[in-house]
Amino acid sequence: MKESKTTGEILREKREKKGLLLRQVAAMLDIDTAILSKIERSERKASKEQIIKLAEILELDEEDLIVQFLSEKILYEIKDEELGSKALKVAEQKMKYNKSHKS
Amino acid sequence: MKESKTTGEILREKREKKGLLLRQVAAMLDIDTAILSKIERSERKASKEQIIKLAEILELDEEDLIVQFLSEKILYEIKDEELGSKALKVAEQKMKYNKSHKS
DNA sequence: TATGACTTGACGTTATTTGTCAAATATAAT
DNA sequence: ATTATATTTGACAAATAACGTCAAGTCATA
Numbered sequence: 001m002k003e004s005k006t007t008g009e010i011l012r013e014k015r016e017k018k019g020l021l022l023r024q025v026a027a028m029l030d031i032d033t034a035i036l037s038k039i040e041r042s043e044r045k046a047s048k049e050q051i052i053k054l055a056e057i058l059e060l061d062e063e064d065l066i067v068q069f070l071s072e073k074i075l076y077e078i079k080d081e082e083l084g085s086k087a088l089k090v091a092e093q094k095m096k097y098n099k100s101h102k103s
Numbered sequence: 104m105k106e107s108k109t110t111g112e113i114l115r116e117k118r119e120k121k122g123l124l125l126r127q128v129a130a131m132l133d134i135d136t137a138i139l140s141k142i143e144r145s146e147r148k149a150s151k152e153q154i155i156k157l158a159e160i161l162e163l164d165e166e167d168l169i170v171q172f173l174s175e176k177i178l179y180e181i182k183d184e185e186l187g188s189k190a191l192k193v194a195e196q197k198m199k200y201n202k203s204h205k206s
Numbered sequence: 207t208a209t210g211a212c213t214t215g216a217c218g219t220t221a222t223t224t225g226t227c228a229a230a231t232a233t234a235a236t
Numbered sequence: 237a238t239t240a241t242a243t244t245t246g247a248c249a250a251a252t253a254a255c256g257t258c259a260a261g262t263c264a265t266a
Binding site: 063066067070074078083084086087088095097098099 | 107166170173174180186190191194195197198202
């Protein structure tokens with residue numbers, strides 16, 4: 001399987017590759033540098049709006065970044081749960097079921 | 104696929120089958136009747152502790168009920184997301200990856 | 207040491223969650 | 237119909253978590 005990067009790592013790598021400073025990107029997002037720093041180190045979660053802006057600013061594929069972001073959000077919900085893996089599978093089944101039943 | 108009941112429906116059906124009143128079960132959970140009513144109608148989410156207590160009170164399999172509860176929590180996170188299905192799959196992959204790498 | 211980039215933690219504000227309460231609405235028996 | 241009991245509804249309050257600012261701290265480098 002391909003390596004597994006956090007959203008924060010993806011953001012930091014791409015920002016550095018583009019030679020942008022935390023300060024600059026944070027300004028574009030209209031938040032304090034401290035928050036962006038924390039987002040990149042996975043100490044805080046970005047909001048969906050921030051993710052979308054970041055994809056644009058850093059020229060990352062928006063869909064990929066959102067999927068990445070959402071999957072992290074999902075895993076966060078079950079991070080301390082023994083039954084997390086089972087719950088994920090059941091969630092997928094329900095998702096399929098609902099799709100096919102247009103509920 | 105087998106039918107898909109909500110946690111609330113499961114709780115209500117079993118409570119009624121046992122002939123218990125909202126008032127009685129709510130008292131055992133130490134919450135107001137109104138909340139339990141809302142939980143059973145999926146208007147509010149139960150807490151994990153409440154789910155565990157409910158499994159005991161209603162003699163439901165605890166593991167099944169927790170899985171049910173967690174999967175609902177997961178789906179709640181992505182309910183308005185177009186990319187929810189993709190995110191779920193990615194979350195599962197990451198889960199597997201992390202397991203095999205004992206992170 | 208001086209400067210610029212980033213990090214850390216204390217703090218306040220806002221949003222969300224979780225609960226209470228009382229009134230409204232069933233449901234059923236007298 | 238009236239009474240009694242069960243459930244539902246929505247307005248509100250309290251507790252908790254999320255989100256942000258700020259200032260002081262660290263780290264690297266000139």
